[in-house]
Amino acid sequence: MDNLERLGMGQVLVADPMSIWYLTGYWNVPYERFYALYLARDAKARTTQATLFCNRLFPDASQTGARVVTFDDTEDPVALVAEATRHGEPLGVDKVLAARWLLPLMDARVASEFHLGSPAVDDARSIKDARELDLMRAASATNDQAMAWLRSQLHEGVTEHEIASGLLAEYRRLGAQDHSFTPIVSFGANAADPHHEPDGTRLRAGDVVLFDVGCKRDSYCSDMTRTFFFGAEPSERDREVYETVRRANEAAEAIVAPGVTFAEIDLTARRIIEDAGYGSYFTHRLGHQIGLEDHEPGDVSSTHDEPVRPGQCFSIEPGIYLPGEMGVRIEDLVIVTENGCEVMNAYPKQLTVIE
CATH class of the missing domain: 3.90.230.10 (Creatinase/methionine aminopeptidase superfamily)
Known part of the structure; x- marks a missing residue:
């Protein structure tokens, strides 16, 4: 999250399964389904909120330490992400987040701006x-x-x-x-x-x-x-x-x-x-x-x-x-x-x- 703050962002949506595994220890291959880890930094308290969005078909993620939000194939995950994000702030998005999810997130205005947030995780993995x-x-x-x-x-x-x-x-x-x-x-x-x-x-x-x-x-x-x-x-x-x-x-x-x-x-x-x-x-x-x-x-x-x-x-x-x-x-x-x-x-x- 320190890397993200250097990029001028306090929240990021990570969609790369390998980066999610690196950050949480939870491995999953989502195929065409939505899958993401939302991280939000409280700068004053120096704490990080983590929310993992998982289809109910995915393996149990309760041991990750993150708040787990589940949904099924008939539910709209974009609406669930919108409930979690801080709409008045920029949001970092992952380089592998598919356009089929990114464009609806932008249309839903889940953040004030959208920026590439992957460098924050990539730098940590480096x-x-x-x-x-x-x-x-x-x-x-x-x-x-x-x-x-x-x-x-x-x-x-x-x-x-x-x-x-x-x-x-x-x-x-x-x-x-x-x-x-x-x-x-x-x-x-x-x-x-x-x-x-x-x-x-x-x-x-x-x-x-x-x-x-x-x-x-x-x-x-x-x-x-x-x-x-x-x-x-x-x-x-x-x-x-x-x-x-x-x-x-x-x-x-x-x-x-x-x-x-x-x-x-x-x-x-x-x-x-x-x-x-x-x-x-x-x-x-x-x-x-x-x-x-x-x-x-x-x-x-x-x-x-x-x-x-x-x-x-x-x-x-x-x-x-x-x-x-x-x-x-x-x-x-x-x-x-x-x-x-x-x-x-x-x-x-x-x-x-x-x-």
């Missing part, structure tokens, strides 16, 4: 406490182990889809519960597509192999990319591409520290790739924040001028993508510490040829 950091480390350690399994699956003729489809069982064997995103397995020219979806492409000698994978363990996400060469020594040009990406990755990680901006971190990696002549082939931001979700607000890009802060977790993932030929990406997750950063991934990054 700074991980000690327990969260330990869970992030555990998820990344599991991902390191899974990368060793992925490498062991490589043999001539195996398809991208065959490897990707077996990864979930390996994650679960290692103690994780799920993927944190759909795994990317790319052979040869497919690696030039940063978000390639695994298909029936078969591995051949001389291919580059790119794995971009992550698991969810105890609710927290991991994300890592490693690139290998299969069956033959890389050409001079391919070796240059790989080493350029590796240098960019390591140089960016080396400058992460409180006070350094996200934009400066992005520029450090981008300049190395540009100086090597591959700037136009680095086609995305350097990274993204991560936690309960794989991609969380606050990217590592040239337009994000905020300084990083201790407890933040984000990816460092430079890449070079040569259309129709090959691509290389190397990605780690880092935690910002009081005087630098901790790289959560221990899997090696030196150029590796798999025979």
Whole structure:
């Protein structure tokens, strides 16, 4: 709520199920039904009123500590929200609140103004406490182990889809519960597509192999990319591409520290790739924040001028993508510490040829 007050608002309607879970410990997937947590700050008393709006079909929410307002499919939840909000004050609304609910709330004038309130919760989620950091480390350690399994699956003729489809069982064997995103397995020219979806492409000698994978363990996400060469020594040009990406990755990680901006971190990696002549082939931001979700607000890009802060977790993932030929990406997750950063991934990054 302190974050909300800095935004000039004393009340917010949170509709993101993950943010509601973060704030209350209550998990629910509402599908098309209305679901929201209303928070209102009493500035004088320094207290917060919490009201959770739940369809009667949802799991019991009585243990959240919030006042629970229930309704069924024939009732109008907008009228119930209108009874709770302070109509004469601005209301922060969540970025995922559907227009089918937001527009009727605006028509009902449940607040004097409507503003984006998500940054208040996003900022709180951005700074991980000690327990969260330990869970992030555990998820990344599991991902390191899974990368060793992925490498062991490589043999001539195996398809991208065959490897990707077996990864979930390996994650679960290692103690994780799920993927944190759909795994990317790319052979040869497919690696030039940063978000390639695994298909029936078969591995051949001389291919580059790119794995971009992550698991969810105890609710927290991991994300890592490693690139290998299969069956033959890389050409001079391919070796240059790989080493350029590796240098960019390591140089960016080396400058992460409180006070350094996200934009400066992005520029450090981008300049190395540009100086090597591959700037136009680095086609995305350097990274993204991560936690309960794989991609969380606050990217590592040239337009994000905020300084990083201790407890933040984000990816460092430079890449070079040569259309129709090959691509290389190397990605780690880092935690910002009081005087630098901790790289959560221990899997090696030196150029590796798999025979």
